[in-house]
Amino acid sequence: VQLQASGGGLVQAGGSLRLSCALSGRTFSHYAVSWFRQAPGKEREFVSGITRSGSVTSYADSVKGRFTISRDNAKNTVYLQTNTLRPEDTAVYYCAARPSSGYYTKPSDVSSWGQGTLVTVSS
8 A cells, every 4th residue: 555645844833734644556445544753863653543434533642632633535535633733743744554443553563654744843
């Protein structure tokens, strides 16, 4: 499966961005999807995940209440709406797809990464 993350950019603190993760090459609805991020000098970390049906989602404590994950199976796309952004949210954001009902929560479990999208939040 090929993954393409997009939607990143430069935004001031308190602003919003909507990130998109497009999947191609497989049946999108068969995949659970996660968002991870990696800040400069830090390890990659789990941000959010959504099951194949979209009925179950979860978030890292650091983004809970500010970020919302959703999916549109008709468009083969998963979205991450990021609100009230903070400078500490600055990172490259990656998506990862798992051919299972459950999504990845550990970066070490992901075998293939797509190209990420850079989010920069200025103070």
